[in-house]
Amino acid sequence: MIEKIPLWEKVNLTIEEAAEFSNIGQNKISALLKMPRCPFVLYVGKKKLVKRKEFEKFLKESIEL
Structure with a gap:
């Protein structure tokens, strides 16, 4: 049996998980990941992941998207 890790405990999220996590x-x-010098993007080969803590910080500091 595979135990699923909750989103708020993961270090990095897929785009789908980040959407579920943030309701965006x-x-x-x-x-947002295509922005120049995006602080929360992590490239793994061609795949883009979202650094959860940096993404949370970005959302806290943002007034609108």
């Missing part, structure tokens, strides 16, 4: 659409998160 996948397209908007993909657009």
Whole structure:
């Protein structure tokens, strides 16, 4: 039996998980990851992951997206 790790305990999230975690659409998160010097993007080969703690900090400091 595989134990599923809760999203708030993961270090990195997929775009789908970040959308579920933040209640922001996948397209908007993909657009945010394309920003120059995005502080919460992590490239694993061609795959993009979201650094959860940096993403949370970004959302706390943002007024609108």
